[in-house]
Amino acid sequence: MKYTLLHLTGRDPSHLIDLPEFKNCRLTSDCASSFRKMHEDAQNDGLNIIPVSSFRNFERQLDIWNDKYLGDRPVYDNFNRPVNVNTLTGVETVYAILYWSALPGFSRHHWGTDIDIAASNLMPENYELKLNSEEYSPNGIFAPLTEWLDKNMQKYGFFRPFVDEAHVRVGTELWHISYRPDAEKFEKLITKDAIASIIRDSNIAGKACLINMVDELYDDYIIHG
Numbered sequence: 744m745k746y747t748l749l750h751l752t753g754r755d756p757s758h759l760i761d762l763p764e765f766k767n768c769r770l771t772s773d774c775a776s777s778f779r780k781m782h783e784d785a786q787n788d789g790l791n792i793i794p795v796s797s798f799r800n801f802e803r804q805l806d807i808w809n810d811k812y813l814g815d816r817p818v819y820d821n822f823n824r825p826v827n828v829n830t831l832t833g834v835e836t837v838y839a840i841l842y843w844s845a846l847p848g849f850s851r852h853h854w855g856t857d858i859d860i861a862a863s864n865l866m867p868e869n870y871e872l873k874l875n876s877e878e879y880s881p882n883g884i885f886a887p888l889t890e891w892l893d894k895n896m897q898k899y900g901f902f903r904p905f906v907d908e909a910h911v912r913v914g915t916e917l918w919h920i921s922y923r924p925d926a927e928k929f930e931k932l933i934t935k936d937a938i939a940s941i942i943r944d945s946n947i948a949g950k951a952c953l954i955n956m957v958d959e960l961y962d963d964y965i966i967h968g
């Protein structure tokens with residue numbers, strides 16, 4: 744399968760298949776087979792892995808971005824403290840959002856190779872999932888899942904793309920896994936021209952500021968959950 748810029752940026756999901764046994768789960772077919780196998784093996788080890796979020800389209804990511812930029816949706820810093828974007832410059836706002844969210848068109852969730860996961864058997868009834876570091880840390884409710892993934896996920900082609908122990912540029916997301924064989928194909932399609940054209944042609948909040956940040960976005964911040 745040859746992927747194009749439309750696949751990369753979440754504007755053409757025709758390369759994806761639905762996994763009806765899970766809620767809202769759309770993946771590339773190779774990622775789907777691998778995920779199913781991993782799910783089955785984890786189940787034999789007593790873990791019921793569930794996808795919480797997989798494919799996300801461009802419009803959805805644009806809504807998230809614009810809400811955050813305009814202060815209509817909370818933005819958190821590296822200690823999960825809320826940030827008041829109204830007190831920040833445009834550039835500062837962009838960096839604050841990018842700590843936990845991707846630029847629309849450049850989320851790994853556009854590809855069908857990346858999944859946020861939890862384990863349903865580790866969740867108390869009516870538990871409200873937060874997807875934060877605490878839940879997935881050695882003392883958190885998903886510690887057995889984190890441990891199982893550390894030991895096993897690479898056998899199925901999965902890795903964690905957002906692990907920044909220095910907590911400098913992007914948040915560490917222990918719940919976000921990526922299917923490397925397909926994700927690599929998408930990573931190669933990301934260019935400065937692609938970033939510039941998405942910013943120019945979309946209805947993105949902060950456009951005037953973003954258009955001057957293409958080099959930095961490409962180098963440091965572009966790919967995120």
Ligand SMILES: [Zn+2]
Pocket residue numbers: 796852858859916919968
């Ligand atoms: Zn994610």
